[in-house]
Amino acid sequence: MIQFEKFSLKNGLKVIVHRDTSTPMAVLNVMYDVGARDEDPTRTGFAHLFEHLMFGGSINIPNYDGPLQMAGGENNAYTTNDITNYYIQLPAENLETAFWLESDRMLSLAFGEKSLDTQRKVVSEEFKEHYLNKPYGDVWHKMRELAYKVHPYRWMTIGKELSHIENAKLEDVKLFFFKHYRPVNAILVVAGNVTTQKVKELSEKWFGDISSGEKYIRNLPIEPVQTEVRKIEVKADVPLDAFYKCWHIYNRLDHRYYIAALITEVLSGGGSSRLFQSMVKEKKLFSAIDCYHSGSLDAGTLVIEGKLVKGVKMEDAEKAVEEEIEKMRTEKISGKELQKVKNKVESSIAFEDMSLMNRAASLAYYELLGDAAWMNDELEKYNLITPEEIQQECKVIFRPENSNILYYYSKN
Amino acid sequence: MTERKLAPSIVNPLDFHLTLKPYEKFTLDNGVPVYSVNAGVEEVMMVELVFFSGNCYEEKNLVAATASFLLKNGTSEKNAFQLNEHFEYYGSFLSRACYNETATLTLHCLNKHIGELLPVMEEILCDSLMPEEELLLYKQNQKQRLSVSLKKSEFVAGRLIDSYLYGEHHPYGKYTSHEDYDALNREELIEFYKKYYSKGNCMIFTAGKLPSGFEKVLNNYFGQLPFRNNFQNPSIATTSSVKAGEKFRITNDINGMQGSIRIAKPFPNRHHPDFQKAMVLNNILGGYFGSRLMTNIREDKGYTYGIYSYLQNHVQQSAWVVSTEAGKDVCEATIAEVYKEMKLLQSKPVGEDEMKLVKNYMMGIILGDLDGPFQIIARWKNYILNNLDENHFYDSIRTIKTVSSDELQELAIKYLNPDEFYELVVV
Numbered sequence: 001m002i003q004f005e006k007f008s009l010k011n012g013l014k015v016i017v018h019r020d021t022s023t024p025m026a027v028l029n030v031m032y033d034v035g036a037r038d039e040d041p042t043r044t045g046f047a048h049l050f051e052h053l054m055f056g057g058s059i060n061i062p063n064y065d066g067p068l069q070m071a072g073g074e075n076n077a078y079t080t081n082d083i084t085n086y087y088i089q090l091p092a093e094n095l096e097t098a099f100w101l102e103s104d105r106m107l108s109l110a111f112g113e114k115s116l117d118t119q120r121k122v123v124s125e126e127f128k129e130h131y132l133n134k135p136y137g138d139v140w141h142k143m144r145e146l147a148y149k150v151h152p153y154r155w156m157t158i159g160k161e162l163s164h165i166e167n168a169k170l171e172d173v174k175l176f177f178f179k180h181y182r183p184v185n186a187i188l189v190v191a192g193n194v195t196t197q198k199v200k201e202l203s204e205k206w207f208g209d210i211s212s213g214e215k216y217i218r219n220l221p222i223e224p225v226q227t228e229v230r231k232i233e234v235k236a237d238v239p240l241d242a243f244y245k246c247w248h249i250y251n252r253l254d255h256r257y258y259i260a261a262l263i264t265e266v267l268s269g270g271g272s273s274r275l276f277q278s279m280v281k282e283k284k285l286f287s288a289i290d291c292y293h294s295g296s297l298d299a300g301t302l303v304i305e306g307k308l309v310k311g312v313k314m315e316d317a318e319k320a321v322e323e324e325i326e327k328m329r330t331e332k333i334s335g336k337e338l339q340k341v342k343n344k345v346e347s348s349i350a351f352e353d354m355s356l357m358n359r360a361a362s363l364a365y366y367e368l369l370g371d372a373a374w375m376n377d378e379l380e381k382y383n384l385i386t387p388e389e390i391q392q393e394c395k396v397i398f399r400p401e402n403s404n405i406l407y408y409y410s411k412n
Numbered sequence: 413m414t415e416r417k418l419a420p421s422i423v424n425p426l427d428f429h430l431t432l433k434p435y436e437k438f439t440l441d442n443g444v445p446v447y448s449v450n451a452g453v454e455e456v457m458m459v460e461l462v463f464f465s466g467n468c469y470e471e472k473n474l475v476a477a478t479a480s481f482l483l484k485n486g487t488s489e490k491n492a493f494q495l496n497e498h499f500e501y502y503g504s505f506l507s508r509a510c511y512n513e514t515a516t517l518t519l520h521c522l523n524k525h526i527g528e529l530l531p532v533m534e535e536i537l538c539d540s541l542m543p544e545e546e547l548l549l550y551k552q553n554q555k556q557r558l559s560v561s562l563k564k565s566e567f568v569a570g571r572l573i574d575s576y577l578y579g580e581h582h583p584y585g586k587y588t589s590h591e592d593y594d595a596l597n598r599e600e601l602i603e604f605y606k607k608y609y610s611k612g613n614c615m616i617f618t619a620g621k622l623p624s625g626f627e628k629v630l631n632n633y634f635g636q637l638p639f640r641n642n643f644q645n646p647s648i649a650t651t652s653s654v655k656a657g658e659k660f661r662i663t664n665d666i667n668g669m670q671g672s673i674r675i676a677k678p679f680p681n682r683h684h685p686d687f688q689k690a691m692v693l694n695n696i697l698g699g700y701f702g703s704r705l706m707t708n709i710r711e712d713k714g715y716t717y718g719i720y721s722y723l724q725n726h727v728q729q730s731a732w733v734v735s736t737e738a739g740k741d742v743c744e745a746t747i748a749e750v751y752k753e754m755k756l757l758q759s760k761p762v763g764e765d766e767m768k769l770v771k772n773y774m775m776g777i778i779l780g781d782l783d784g785p786f787q788i789i790a791r792w793k794n795y796i797l798n799n800l801d802e803n804h805f806y807d808s809i810r811t812i813k814t815v816s817s818d819e820l821q822e823l824a825i826k827y828l829n830p831d832e833f834y835e836l837v838v839v
Contacts, residue, residue: 022452022453023783023784024779024783025779025780025783059416060416060417061416061417065701065702066702066769067419069700069701069702069769069770069772069773069776070419070422070768070769070772070773071422071425071772071776072422072425072428072772072773072775072776072777072779073776074700074701074773074776074777074780089780090776090780091423091425091428091776091779091780093422093423094422094423094425096420096422097419097420097422099420100416100419100420103416104416107416117714118710118711118712118713118714119714120714121713121714121715122710122711122714122716122717123717124714124739125670125714125715125716125717125737125738125739126717128669128670128739129670129717129737132669133565133668133669133670133737134564135560135563135564136560205414206414209413209414237563237665237667238560238563239556239559239560239562239563240556240559240560269500270496270500271484271492271493271495271496271497271500272493272494272496272497272500272501273500277493280549280553281492281493281549284549284552287552287553287556287557288553288556288557307556307560309552309553309556310556336501339501340497340500340501340503343500343501343502343503344500344503345503346503346522347456347503347504347505347520347521347522348503350454350455350456350522351456351520353454354452354454354456354784354786355784356783
């Protein structure tokens with residue numbers, strides 16, 4: 001059970017305090033309600049590029065990292081298709097330094113041309129390192145475009161293409177900032193060896209006079225229900241054939257989201273999972289196989305992907321996967337197998353919550369979903385799921401017309 | 413109005429009084445030492461058995477890594493599926509890993525399940541069969557994995573630079589080929605397993621919110637096994653066949669968009685009197701986000717997504733390495749900047765502000781690093797496996813607090829000579 005207190009500033013900034021006196025550290029986490037899904041389709045990758053620019057100096061503080069390092073702190077950030085998150089960890093005594101830095105860049109960035117110029121290059125190198133200069137690096141680029149026709153999940157966080165990043169203008173940067181990076185679109189979590197009283201004082205002092213901004217109203221196109229199977233083939237300079245298939249699932253607040261998550265655990269949550277046992281160990285069709293879901297806020301996908309054993313035909317591999325799925329649709333899973341995946345969820349949560357940084361980010365995330373307190377209800381939601389529900393959802397999710405298939409062939 | 417231009421006052425991290433929570437040590441009936449850190453608030457724990465069964469004990473490439481991998485792939489009571497199912501049913505994570513000197517079998521679990529899990533760990537250590545069928549599958553799948561890895565310039569660069577540093581026959585420098593997998597056979601794995609696991613030299617590390625009487629529990633499952641407690645690693649001489657300062661340009665993928673750059677030279681291990689000071693100098697060069705390399709090559713020039721330097725964490729012999737992936741057309745410019753930064757550290761003492769910055773930063777990182785039982789035991793484990801004690805911790809704090817810019821300049825002159833570094837680019 002994670003304890004916390006919650007209050008709001010007049011400008012709409014939500015503040016959550018999680019006290020843990022067993023640590024000498026404090027974490028300050030700011031989550032902005034903006035991700036790659038909020039981008040213009042002709043300027044993708046912008047939310048993430050913007051995250052880089054947040055380190056290029058703010059209106060009153062030319063260098064963000066230096067003063068934090070001086071206070072014994074470190075920081076980082078990440079962008080997803082849904083959100084952008086910034087976090088600082090530092091000795092609790094120096095908490096005010098984090099408030100000073102983080103509030104100034106919410107007040108306003110410096111918007112320097114040099115910073116934009118450099119970060120365009122840095123992000124281009126990141127794009128190359130992670131997606132272009134890697135075997136199978138373009139898979140999600142293709143799969144997203146296949147599975148989504150209108151929803152912005154059709155591009156990756158890093159962006160659709162390098163040119164979108166290379167063409168970013170300072171004017172776009174300013175507009176983006178004042179649209180999304182306002183108190184009313186942000187959640188501040190302070191965790192660690194702190195008191196609510198002190199956090200209240202510091203929040204008022206540093207964030208209180210930042211103008212509230214307009215609440216961003218998200219109005220994203222809804223992905224129409226898919227009505228027929230989609231399939232593409234790729235040939236590339238990779239050593240092995242690979243198989244990818246994904247099915248549309250549910251948004252984060254839908255109770256069936258949890259069922260879908262457990263289905264992925266049954267299929268590939270470890271060495272005793274179904275796909276690993278049948279595809280890799282018994283039938284020896286795949287050298288590696290995985291099943292997971294995208295974990296996104298809007299309706300995401302459930303994915304099965306694997307590398308084929310050399311010499312195995314794509315069609316045979318796919319057929320065997322289908323047989324395994326068919327079992328999920330026609331036979332109820334045993335109480336023991338269901339308990340196994342629930343137990344894994346329980347311990348995963350316990351281990352994740354050991355880290356102060358994780359607790360802070362989770363509180364912000366659940367608050368963004370609707371209420372930070374939901375963080376404490378997660379396990380219960382999983383525990384209520386029955387074998388019947390798993391089977392029922394398998395019937396719905398694994399409909400052929402709900403599927404997207406990528407055959408990724410080795411040219412060699 | 414809030415004064416926003418001036419930084420709030422801080423408690424100087426150099427004034428922190430950092431302490432390393434001591435471990436408790438006890439010895440099992442068979443002489444196996446157990447180091448434990450009882451701390452934390454969550455009902456979770458970690459039990460790690462460390463065997464002196466790493467790469468440096470094998471006579472043939474891959475035997476150690478394969479024995480480690482196949483540990484939990486079958487006993488006479490349970491096949492691989494049943495073993496996995498047992499640990500997974502209780503929501504626990506049983507992992508194994510093989511390093512140069514040691515190999516580990518590590519359990520993470522909720523406290524309430526520990527009683528169900530230790531007996532099966534014991535079973536794995538007494539009665540692992542490494543079935544032929546499992547070995548065949550392992551060979552096939554590992555060879556496929558290797559084929560994918562070999563397409564990645566960073567993987568190829570990592571192998572090559574280690575072979576330059578230590579030689580292809582040294583445990584730190586040798587690397588794996590498809591033929592090595594083909595040459596493995598079950599008999600030698602079983603022999604290795606019996607010698608280095610079942611009757612191997614073993615020490616145990618455990619941490620978390622440990623239940624009372626846990627010593628007895630451990631003794632019950634692991635104290636009666638024929639483990640030994642001789643923790644002397646063989647010392648193997650490095651046999652590099654390339655000259656210091658040699659430069660290599662390798663094309664792995666003609667269509668590659670980036671080059672994997674590795675610039676490295678041998679450096680003594682943690683017992684050398686320069687080691688702690690070198691850690692500070694390394695931070696300035698490329699050890700953190702505010703480092704010279706990152707500031708110049710990423711934040712000013714945008715040649716790369718990230719560039720780091722580090723001292724390898726080896727027991728016997730270390731190396732000082734600069735590592736980055738940079739755009740293909742800026743690789744040579746990147747290398748030139750790396751050397752420029754090395755020479756600058758040789759020619760000009762680090763300024764007062766930067767000294768203060770890096771010292772404060774390092775203190776803060778150590779403070780954050782000591783947070784939680786798993787982190788504390790990990791630090792202790794690193795010390796113990798390197799034959800170090802708590803003095804090393806307090807010496808390193810003292811070094812951070814007291815080292816001067818003159819000392820760092822001397823160190824740079826001694827160690828950061830560009831023409832002593834192997835230089836490698838793999839595209």
